[in-house]
Every structure is written in structure tokens, then in C-alpha cells.
Amino acid sequence: MDRIITDVNVLYGEELMKKSDYAVWIKNGIVQKVAPEHELPEDLPTTSASGQYMVPGLIDLHVHLMWDGSLNPVETQEKESYEQMVIRAAYNCQKYLHKGVTTVRDVGSVGDISLHIAEGIKRGICKGPNLIACGKTLTMTGGHDPFWASFLDGPQEALKATRQQIYKGAKVIKVSATGGVYGRTEGESVQNSELNYEELKVICDTAHQFGLKVASHAIGREGILNSIEAGVDTIEHGHFLDNELIQKMKDKNIAWIPTLYTYKQNAYVSGIPDYAQAKAREIVKIHGEAFKKFFNKNILVGCGTDAGAPQVKHPAVVEELLQMYELYPDNKEILKTATSNAGKILGHTIGQIKEGYVADFALVKQNPLNNLKNLSKIEQVYKSGEIVHQN
Numbered sequence: 169m170d171r172i173i174t175d176v177n178v179l180y181g182e183e184l185m186k187k188s189d190y191a192v193w194i195k196n197g198i199v200q201k202v203a204p205e206h207e208l209p210e211d212l213p214t215t216s217a218s219g220q221y222m223v224p225g226l227i228d229l230h231v232h233l234m235w236d237g238s239l240n241p242v243e244t245q246e247k248e249s250y251e252q253m254v255i256r257a258a259y260n261c262q263k264y265l266h267k268g269v270t271t272v273r274d275v276g277s278v279g280d281i282s283l284h285i286a287e288g289i290k291r292g293i294c295k296g297p298n299l300i301a302c303g304k305t306l307t308m309t310g311g312h313d314p315f316w317a318s319f320l321d322g323p324q325e326a327l328k329a330t331r332q333q334i335y336k337g338a339k340v341i342k343v344s345a346t347g348g349v350y351g352r353t354e355g356e357s358v359q360n361s362e363l364n365y366e367e368l369k370v371i372c373d374t375a376h377q378f379g380l381k382v383a384s385h386a387i388g389r390e391g392i393l394n395s396i397e398a399g400v401d402t403i404e405h406g407h408f409l410d411n412e413l414i415q416k417m418k419d420k421n422i423a424w425i426p427t428l429y430t431y432k433q434n435a436y437v438s439g440i441p442d443y444a445q446a447k448a449r450e451i452v453k454i455h456g457e458a459f460k461k462f463f464n465k466n467i468l469v470g471c472g473t474d475a476g477a478p479q480v481k482h483p484a485v486v487e488e489l490l491q492m493y494e495l496y497p498d499n500k501e502i503l504k505t506a507t508s509n510a511g512k513i514l515g516h517t518i519g520q521i522k523e524g525y526v527a528d529f530a531l532v533k534q535n536p537l538n539n540l541k542n543l544s545k546i547e548q549v550y551k552s553g554e555i556v557h558q559n
Contacts, residue, residue: 170195171553174205176217177535179224181522182508184500184537192222194527197552201523220547221535223503224519225270225297225528226485227510229425230383230404230472233257233285233299234277237481239439242315242351250279257285260482261296265557267483268530268546271298271510271518273472275342275383275404276305278316283337295556298528300514302342302383303333306371311362312344312385313351326367330374341375341382343368343400346391349434349451350444350478358407358447359388368398381515383425387451389413396422402513404472405431407455414462423468423513426459429484429491430474437479444478456495463496470513471506489540499537527553 174191180202191205193212201208234257235241245253257277264272274282280303289296306329307317320329330341345368347360363371368384375382381401386392389408396403396416402423403409409417409424417424434440434448463469471492473484480487485506492502511519518526530549534542549557 169553170200170212172205172208172212172214173222174214174216175219176531177219177221178202178521179222179537181520182504184503184507186535186537189219192521192527194553197527197554199521199523199525199527202521217531220531220533222521223268223530223532223536223543224507224521225530225549225551226268226506226543227271227471227514227519228264228269228473228475228483228485228506229273229402229470229510229513230427230474231272231274231482232276232474232476233260233272233274233482234281235476237476237479239437239478240441241476241478245278245315253278254281254284257281258288258294258296260476261285261289261294261299264297264483265295265549265551266546267485268532268543268549269297269483269485270528270549270551271300271514273340273383273514274299274301275340276313276316277301277303280304280336286339287337297551298518300339302338302340303336305342305344305385306330306333306363307344308362308367310355312346312348312356315351317344320367323366323370326363326370327374330371334375334378334380339380341371341380343371343382343384343395345384345386345395346388348385348387349431349447350441353441353443357388358451359390361388361390361394363394365394365398368394368400372399396420402470405455407451407458409458409462414465414467417467423470424462425470425472426455426492427472427474427488428455428459428495429488430477430480431455432491433477433479440478459492460495463492464498464501468509468513469505470510486540486543489543493540499540502540503536
């Protein structure tokens with residue numbers, strides 16, 4: 169179905185170039201042309217945007233849909249049945265569309281819940297953003313995030329675990345290369361290297377053979393290095409990045425998903441479990457310094473929020489962008505992490521309002537390039553050229 173949206177200020181292309189009083193022609197869910205209205209066909213249905221700003225649909229590259237964003241999501245999870253967790257994940261999905269987030273990547277869920285939700289959205293059973301899900305994460309026995317892990321030890325088990333997730337319909341593979349802040353109450357350090365290089369290499373080679381990308385939870389330096397050498401596609405968190413590691417990431421075209429907001433919440437919000445807060449406070453400043461030093465240094469940086477984690481409510485894209493802005497005050501470059509950068513990281517034709525790209529976008533009254541908080545005031549959301557939310 170063709171339609172033209174007129175009288176709209178478009179944040180166009182990779183660089184979010186403002187094109188004032190333009191029109192956007194959408195055909196079969198794809199942006200056909202962006203041009204002044206008089207250059208487009210006259211016999212197609214038109215809708216006036218009344219001078220609003222058209223922003224690419226936002227993308228969150230790191231969420232956990234079945235978690236509730238409370239002070240202690242694992243505690244909530246332990247009280248709920250599997251069916252209740254499925255319902256929660258489906259409900260959280262709908263929240264994303266209401267806030268202009270049209271694509272999310274779920275990187276860990278109990279019992280492969282996210283895979284079932286992704287299939288439900290695809291089949292039209294429930295509403296939600298484009299959902300790229302891993303289901304269970306791949307972790308050493310007793311490793312980080314054991315509650316939704318597929319445990320493995322050694323290259324042969326790594327091969328089987330990867331194939332299992334691919335068989336179940338995973339569209340990304342998630343690994344835990346190091347320990348983490350929140351998850352296990354004891355016996356886990358962010359500096360611990362968990363999955364080793366040989367295991368990670370088998371996982372990456374197998375995933376890439378099937379056309380899937382690998383996202384690596386990696387905080388400590390050794391785990392980051394192992395992940396890079398093994399060939400992962402994204403480093404998630406990456407607190408202890410340094411010049412050498414960044415150069416290796418550049419050489420291998422590996423992207424970085426910092427997830428700054430979640431660690432700030434873990435470090436400073438009252439009521440977070442003590443063990444997690446203590447670890448977060450040790451590394452949150454290191455994280456911020458790494459971001460200031462390495463953002464916009466010729467590696468792709470994408471927006472990921474860890475939404476669902478302690479005190480990170482669904483969705484949290486605006487909060488993550490504002491946290492980035494505190495450290496690197498450039499609205500355009502920060503907004504690109506949740507639009508064009510994120511689309512490139514996924515390897516999909518999304519994240520831009522440009523000819524040939526999927527027509528995922530939101531309309532807002534005021535220009536987010538002037539103030540990122542304007543992204544909080546969503547008026548309409550389109551997914552594949554169809555309205556999915558209207559304020």
C-alpha cells in the first residue's frame with residue numbers, strides 16, 4: 169500500500185540531516201522517496217504531519233523482556249510461573265512501540281521465552297517491535313546469568329549449545345565471556361574470564377556459518393580480549409576497554425554496546441542488592457571514562473539499555489541516550505547510536521529514513537537534535553509504514 173506523509177521535518181539518512189517541509193513516500197513498508205511534495209506522485213493518499221519531526225524508529229540492542237526492572241528482578245522471576253513470565257515479556261514488548269522503539273534485541277531470557285515472543289510478533293499474535301532474540305545465553309557451568317543459561321564446558325559442548333539455539337530459532341547468539349555485576353550473589357567477579365578463547369571461537373565460527381552475529385557480555389580485560397580474538401560481533405558493556413583493545417576492535421569491525429545507564433542505577437540507587445551495588449561502584453567511573461575516551465573513535469557504538477535489569481524500566485532508550493550525553497554532549501552523534509549506528513550493527517536496512525530502508529519511524533513535535541528529551545514526547549509510531557501507536 170502506498171502513502172505519502174507531507175509537511176514533515178525529516179531527520180534524513182545516516183547523519184540525521186534535517187530536511188524541512190519535506191514529504192515521504194512509503195510503498196509496501198519501504199521508504200520509496202524523500203523529497204519536496206511537488207516531486208512525488210499526486211494520485212496517492214496523503215497524511216499531513218503538521219510540521220512534526222520524523223525520527224527513525226529507535227533501536228535498543230540489549231534488553232531482557234521477561235525481567236521487570238524492579239530493585240531485584242531475579243527475586244520477582246523466582247516467584248513467577250513460566251506462563252506469567254511469558255505474559256510479562258509480551259506486555260513489555262508493547263511498551264516499546266508506545267515510545268517509538270521499533271526494534272529490540274533480547275539477549276537473555278529464561279526458557280527461551282524471547283524466542284516464543286518473537287515468533288508471536290512475527291505471526292501477528294501479539295504486538296511488539298521487531299524482536300531479535302537469542303533465547304538462552306551460552307555460559308560456562310556456574311557462569312554469569314545462570315538463570316537463563318545453557319551451560320557448556322569445552323569446545324564440543326560449545327558447538328552443540330550454539331547449534332541448539334540456532335535450531336530453536338535464535339537470531340543472535342549471546343555469550344558470557346566474563347563475570348558480571350548482578351546475577352550471582354557470590355563467587356563471581358567482573359574480572360573473571362569465564363568462557364575461554366577456544367569455546368568462544370567455536371561459538372563464533374558456528375554462528376557465522378549460519379549467518380548469525382555473536383554478542384559478548386564482556387567487562388574485564390581478558391574476557392574482552394578473548395571475545396575480540398574469537399571474532400564476536402559486539403562487545404556488551406566493555407568497562408575495561410583500552411587503546412590496544414579498541415584498535416583490535418577497529419581492525420575486526422567489532423561494535424561496542426556500552427549500556428551505561430544500568431551500571432549507574434546499580435551503583436547509586438538505594439535498595440539494589442548489596443553485592444551488586446558494591447561491584448557496580450567499583451567500576452562505574454571506569455566505564456564512564458572509557459566511554460568519554462573511545463566514543464566516536466571509528467568504532468560503531470550502539471545503544472543498549474539492559475532494560476529489565478535492576479531499576480531499568482522498559483523501555484529505557486531515552487535514559488541511556490541522556491546518560492551518554494552527560495559524557496559526550498553531542499545530540500546528533502548520541503542519537504545515531506539508537507538509529508543509524510544500531511541498524512548498521514544489526515546489518516539490517518533499518519535505523520534510517522532513507523530510500524530503500526524499512527519505514528520504521530516516529531513523529532515528535534520538537535527536534536530531538538536540539539534536546540534528546542524531546543524523544544520522550546512521541547505522537548505517532550509507524551512500523552513498516554503502518555501506524556502502530558498514536559498519542
